[in-house]
Amino acid sequence: MTDLKTLEATVLAEIAAASDEAALEAVRVSALGKKGSVSERLKMLGTMTPEERKQMGPALNGLKTSVGEALAARKAELHREAIAARLAAETVDVTLPVRQAPAERGRIHPISQVIDEITAIFGDLGFAIAEGPDIETDYYNFTALNFPEGHPAREMHDTFFFPPGENGERKLLRTHTSPVQIHTMEAQKPPIRIVIPGKTYRQDSDATHSPMFHQLEGLVVDRTSTVANMKWVLEEFCKAFFEVPSLNMRFRPSFFPFTEPSLELDIQCDRSRPGEVRFGEGSDWMEILGCGMVHPNVLRMSGLDPDEYQGFAWGMGIDRIATLKYGMPDLRDYFNADTRWLQHYGFRPLDLPTLFGGLST
């Protein structure tokens, strides 16, 4: 029995000392293999007397079990150690930078983003988006919009002209998106509810004027629309667009050749912080757009009877309202394609303006 205890101690010590799975396997073979030290003893049970067997049997089987368990335990332990060692060897420096996804690098120009915001709002109000060409005729840009002959806007110092064509007519770059009002009324009978975003051009260049800029025109024509409806549409638009909890607005009489009565919309704001306009506070007023009831002459020239049909129109600078909302200081930068400006003022490609998700959140 002392002999067995010694054997067990020796084998268990060998198991504990096995430093890898191969060494452990060698120990298993030397103990439990065909000719292993424990197996040899078990074979001897057959030669024993029943008394001896009765005594030695359980002892030897106990030895076999304890060696087997020790082997399994050591094997599991060695396996864990091996994995731990592999994982340790596989360690990397996770602070190394990864490349930015393309979608994080790309940018949408503020003008496109703001047009999408506008589209979301007016789409909700039941307006369709109309478009028209940049190169226009004098008729659509001026005459049909009730600009008198000799109006300063018709001069070379205001409007870009092309050389006269074969018929003597000078085409021009539209100075506003209003010609699309006429195209629409010619093509479609009322009711009309459209907004028209687009490029417009004037002979102007400074921090707040660019020879190319973007306008948003709106037109509603039916049999009932009034200044009261116009106030509602434009106030609702401004509240939605500027995304401020409160917005104090005022309409005041003004003048445009193509509307009568004509109004301008001012928004109360605080301009005391340089480079920033805060709506809903302060005591300054900022003009935001011009609007009015479509002039009877304009309706008439578009083939609509002004005593039967009526409606309103408005125009505002997209670049300007973008500036007011997002704070770009100089209009000319819009068209410089400076990567730093685009990166800073541009929008991420998956920031899609929606009303359900908030225009700019």
Added chain:
Amino acid sequence: MKFTLSWLKDHLDTDASLDEIVERLTMIGLEVESVDDKAALKPFVIARVLTAEKHPDADKLKVLSVDTGSGAPVQVVCGAPNARAGLVGAFAAPGAYVPGIDVTLSVGKIRGVESHGMMCSERELQLSDEHTGIIDLPDNAPVGASFAEWAKLDDPVIEIGLTPNRPDATGVYGIARDLAASGLGTLRSGAVEPVEGKGKCPVSVTLEAPDLCPGFALRLVRGVKNGPSPKWLQQRLIAIGLRPINALVDVTNYVTFDRGRPLHVFDAAKVKGNLVVRRARAGEKVLALDGAEYTLTPDMCVIADDNGVESIAGIMGGELSGCEDGTTDVLIESALWDPMATARTGRELGIITDARYRFERGVDPEFMGAGLDLGTRMVLEFCGGTPSEPEIVLGTPTARDGEIVGETGHHYREVDFPLSETKRLTGLDVDRAESIAILKRLGFVPKGATDGAVVRFVVPSWRPDIDGKADLVEEVMRIHGVNRIAPAPLPQTTAVGSRILTTLQNRTRAARRALAVRGMMEAVTWSFIPERHAALFGGGAPALKLSNPIAADMSDMRPSLLPGLIAAAQRNADRGFGDIALFEVSGTYQGDRPEDQRRVAGGVRRGTATLEGAGRHWAGNAATVGVFDAKADALAALEAAGAPIDKLTIEAGGPDWYHPGRSGTIKLGPKNLLGTFGEFHPDTLEALDAAGPICGFEVYLDAVPEPKAKATRTKPRLDLSPFQAVKRDFAFVVDKGVAAGVLTRAVAAADKKLIAGVSVFDVFEGASIGADKKSIAIEVAIQPQERTLTDEDFEALSARIVANVEKQTGGVLRG
């Protein structure tokens, strides 16, 4: 248009406060742009110098003891030569801001002597340029009182921005009329008592250009004594930014602002012979009152005498016949000038004057004579003299219709006004009596019955802008109050909004987002580009060249987005940002008709700005951009726009601006060109002053066919095969000229049922396979449909693939 509060109150009897007046002006369409309430002058008080001693350490300085009216006298160091004991002047205490020197005063030591304030000059208070000494007031000026209040300098100045339709508001009287009409006081009578002249005006007037001059009134005043105008008048002129000259000139300026009625005065001694109103002769010159010489054209109207041109009609008088202190006989002119001709002349000569401002808007024709009388009365009052009778000559009348003919031949317009029109157009309910009362207060005169549904009004001569009933709606609306119009919701037409964008608009948006998702930045570049850039890209046609570009290099409508984008990329590179990917989705111009304006998505990548990123990186540096980056962008934009990507064909080569061997053309069918892509030709880059590596593309969103209308949104049924998909690799040796696209199509065509996909995973060229050969390795995805394929099936499929490739391309399986 500027005026002061007291000036307004000359014409308007009102208790309204400055704030109320300012608010009302804006709300009736006379937008207030600024108000100067003269708060800056509040700190200055009248003070008396008690003693003036020489400064112990400075010859030119004096030490004054000043009684400021409160407390003990204060010590002030002063350098003014007129500082003396007994002088009464304007004193600023420490803490006061002195606008003329832009300094807030504090107690200071000047050469060792403490100074507790300052005695000010007019310039220091920004009252005038006077700075030879400190302000020297009459002895009886009340010490301790507010200087501004005592000197009537606290009169607030209001500036309004006038819309071009309101010539009547270019005079203080017209502004008062509008305010009175809105209920903010009572308009005082503006009637001018006629001047009784003695004898005919010795200078006659001939209108040789009656179309440019509807009327001309002239009067001589003999024996005037010219000199400074009264202080109150000078103060008003200074307050609105005008410089007092002398009484005769100041009167013309005063009437210009008081009544919107510009006058002109000639020194009669300097006028030779009679006056003629005529068109200028080509090249004729005039030395104007601003000291500049102007060269005139026959489109311009002038007043001339035997000496030549004496005045540019309606814009500016001539220097040679101007009135000076020594003038004794003065010719006063009150004329009417054609608004359009005046505007054009002013623009061409670049002259902006208060007269032009009024004449180009339209001066009240019926106030021509009264204006002359008003000016004459003021001249008589300030300068004395004996007036002649007026010489009045009429040209072509001012208005086109109406029955009543006024004293200058003005045809008064008449407008029929249905009283319901205000409600119809504005939603505002204004009752009959109020509507009529508003119009009457504005000077409209009802003609005939006023109890019917329609009332006829005669339009006042000072409102050339009123044309029809909508104009009267505006008058009623603005005077009754725009803010009384309650916003009313626009009736909803559908419960749930329907689609509002056209296919092209959707494509434009989709292409933008798709390109931005590929790491590109959206640019908006100019529609007009330099002529040589346009010519490089197939543009430069005369019809697309601006006659009046704002700059020489913004002259031609762009035929392509690429020149602008390449130039933009280069600008960024010049700033140190060479790895840049830009795109634009916008218009290009193939001609001047609407259908010639294309909707194009274009982009460029420069340096190493690839899809994966740019520049060096520890995990692998970015490659330089090339034709395949541009191709991938082009296809992504087309796919976003809804083009059938699997049906597109790619042809080698593109337009001249591309690298001939590294560019391609994307087509749908043989004719429909959808886009081009590639690296650029070195000549193109050189001409654009740009350098590579750079690649780019353009796709035509408007060329993508409109999707077919579908009866249902249901997608085609998807049948999923239960059998395992397998992949097999092949490598074919083909001639170098064989396009990979042809080879892959040949493979795919070998068995359209089993072959689910073909991709190229390697292209190899080398001596081992022959100098004019290349090897293309492909992976074929096979999807069994009916049963698991056997080895024999695969062999048969492989044989079909090899045979078809050989047939289509001459390629052989690489051994």
